[in-house]
Each structure stands twice: as structure tokens, then as C-alpha cells.
Amino acid sequence: MPVITFANTKGGAGKTTAALILATELARHGARVTILDADPQHWISHWHDISGKIPNVDVISYVTMASIQGHINENKAKTDYFIIDLAGARNTLMATAIGLSDHVMIPIQGCAMDAKGGAQVLELLGYLKEKAGVDIPHSVVLTRVNSLVTTRALQVVKQLLAQRAVHVLETPIIERSAFRDIFDCGGTLQTMDPHRVSNLDKACENARAFGDEVRKLLPVRLYAGMRRAA
Ligand SMILES: Nc1ncnc2c1ncn2[C@@H]1O[C@H](COP(=O)(O)OP(=O)(O)OP(=O)(O)O)[C@@H](O)[C@H]1O
Ligand SMILES: [Mg+2]
Known part of the structure; x- marks a missing residue:
């Protein structure tokens, strides 16, 4: 069961939104998803509280550095995908979560400030590879992309990532009111x-295209029995 962490040290990059869209899409396809809500704003926990039962989705609130590994160990038998939603901050919980991840998703909005927060995550991943020999696969997911125009800022971010040979998901997350409203309405896009x-x-x-791309990138069967020992 792959552990997917959404990380960007900049607040408001779209981590929580992308994490929820992915979780509900994976669940819609029958995968059992456990979301570890480590965002101090607890948007996903709140969404879960007002949603009632969402098939295949479980949410664990109040995740700390001390508890995160335990949550994964305790729930792995009933989980196909773990999704970790982190705070927009550079802290030890981020480093711990990244160390436990099979794949790190770095949501980046097409603006310079955001690219900087994403770059800090990329730096940490580079450091882990160089110093600890731990090579954690990762991808950038472009978020809040305007559906009609490609802004100059977005092009600059794409060029920068291409120069650094960073994998970027083909599906950007478009700016849509549904992706905001879902946190107020509860439920899923389909409801x-x-x-x-x-x-x-x-x-x-x-959302479907995003989910399909991630399912192709991280098929559950590939990870069956591969979870690193605690
Ligand atoms: N694709 C989108 N379409 C419309 N609104 C979006 C989209 N992505 C994010 N937003 C809005 O942008 C704001 C920040 O998004 P979000 O909370 O997902 O970011 P975050 O990276 O989790 O922030 P934090 O670091 O504070 O946890 C929210 O108001 C959210 O509703
Ligand atoms: Mg958040």
C-alpha cells in the first residue's frame, strides 16, 4: 500500500485540495484510502465530519511525529493507499512523513513563491538521497491552473522543473469552484x-484524469508486501 505525501513548505499551495481530490478518486475506484491529516487547519478532518460515511475513506486526525509511523502500521492491513496531508511548513513532521513515503507529491502553483516552497521539498529529497542513500520517488503536480490561459509564471515554473529533470504530472489541477466548495458541502464531487x-x-x-494518472504511476499491486519494516 503506497504512502503518498503531499508536501510544499509554502502555505496555500494546494496540498489539502489535491490530497482530497486524489483520495476521493482512488476510493471511487474501490481502493481503501486512509488519510493522515497532519495539516493543523484540519480541513480534511472537518470535511470528513460533515460528509458522513464516505465509502472506502478513513481519516485520522491529529497526526504527530510520534504517532505517524504507528498510524501506518496499525492501518496497513485495511488500507490500499495512505495519503498524508502536511502543514505548509518546514518541520520535523514533514521530514518524518517524507521518510515514510513511497511517493511525494509536490503541489506547485504557477507563481514564484510557490516554486520556492516546492524547491525546499526537492532539496530535502536530494539531501536524503545524497546523505542517507534513500531515493524517494516524487512528482510535482501543478495546481490552481487557469483553464483558459497559460500564464507566464506557469511557463517559467515548468521550464525550471524541466531543467532540473523533475517529474511533473501530466494532469494539472485546474482552478475550479467545485474543488473549493467540496470542503463546505462535504461528500464527493459526484454527490x-x-x-x-x-x-x-x-x-x-x-479529478478523474488526476486519479487515473496516479493509479498508473503507483499501482497498489506493485507495493503489496513491499512496505518497509517499522
Ligand atoms: N484547484 C483549485 N481550485 C480552486 N481553489 C483551490 C484549488 N486548489 C486550492 N484552492 C484554494 O486555495 C486555497 C489553498 O488551498 P489548500 O488549502 O489546498 O492549500 P494547502 O497547500 O493545503 O495550504 P496550507 O499550507 O495552508 O495547508 C484554499 O482556499 C483552496 O480552496
Ligand atoms: Mg493544507
Whole structure:
């Protein structure tokens, strides 16, 4: 069961949003997902509280550095994917979560400040590889991308990542009101009211493409029995 961590030391990069979209998509395809909510704002825990039972989705709130490994060990038998949502900060919990991850997703908005927060995560991954010989696969996921125009800032970020040979997911997460409203409504994109949420169909299509790409990148069967010992 792959452990996927969303990390960017900059606040507001889109970690929580991307983590929830991915979790609900994986669950919709029948995978059992456990979300470890390590974001001090607890948006996903709140979403879970107001959603009622969402099939295949479990949320663990109040994850700390001391408890994170235990949460993974205790739930691995009933989990196909762990998704860790981190705070927008550079701290020891981030380093611990990254060390436990099979894949680190780095959400980056097409603006310079954001790229800097992402670069700090990339630096840490580089450090772990160089000093500890631990090579953790990772990808950048571009977030809050405008559906109509490619901004100059976004192009600059893409060029920078290409120069550094960083893997970037083909599917960017588009700026959609559905991805905001889901935190207020609860439930999933599929249970939202298309008459009240603009472009809900496009948001669903975007989420599906994102989920499909991650499922292809990290198939559960590849990780069966491979979880590193505690
Ligand atoms: N694809 C999107 N479409 C529309 N709004 C978005 C999208 N992604 C993020 N947002 C909005 O941007 C803001 C920040 O997003 P989010 O909370 O996901 O970032 P974060 O990286 O988890 O932040 P933090 O570091 O504070 O935990 C939120 O108001 C969220 O609703
Ligand atoms: Mg967050």
C-alpha cells in the first residue's frame, strides 16, 4: 500500500485540495484510502465530519511525529493507499512523513513563491538521497491552473522543473469552484449539485484524469508486501 505525501513548505499551495481530490478518486475506484491529516487547519478532518460515511475513506486526525509511523502500521492491513496531508511548513513532521513515503507529491502553483516552497521539498529529497542513500520517488503536480490561459509564471515554473529533470504530472489541477466548495458541502464531487456548482462536470473530469494518472504511476499491486519494516 503506497504512502503518498503531499508536501510544499509554502502555505496555500494546494496540498489539502489535491490530497482530497486524489483520495476521493482512488476510493471511487474501490481502493481503501486512509488519510493522515497532519495539516493543523484540519480541513480534511472537518470535511470528513460533515460528509458522513464516505465509502472506502478513513481519516485520522491529529497526526504527530510520534504517532505517524504507528498510524501506518496499525492501518496497513485495511488500507490500499495512505495519503498524508502536511502543514505548509518546514518541520520535523514533514521530514518524518517524507521518510515514510513511497511517493511525494509536490503541489506547485504557477507563481514564484510557490516554486520556492516546492524547491525546499526537492532539496530535502536530494539531501536524503545524497546523505542517507534513500531515493524517494516524487512528482510535482501543478495546481490552481487557469483553464483558459497559460500564464507566464506557469511557463517559467515548468521550464525550471524541466531543467532540473523533475517529474511533473501530466494532469494539472485546474482552478475550479467545485474543488473549493467540496470542503463546505462535504461528500464527493459526484454527490455535489451540478445546478449549484459551476463546471462541476469539468472538475469531475479533471479529478478523474488526476486519479487515473496516479493509479498508473503507483499501482497498489506493485507495493503489496513491499512496505518497509517499522
Ligand atoms: N484547484 C483549485 N481550485 C480552486 N481553489 C483551490 C484549488 N486548489 C486550492 N484552492 C484554494 O486555495 C486555497 C489553498 O488551498 P489548500 O488549502 O489546498 O492549500 P494547502 O497547500 O493545503 O495550504 P496550507 O499550507 O495552508 O495547508 C484554499 O482556499 C483552496 O480552496
Ligand atoms: Mg493544507
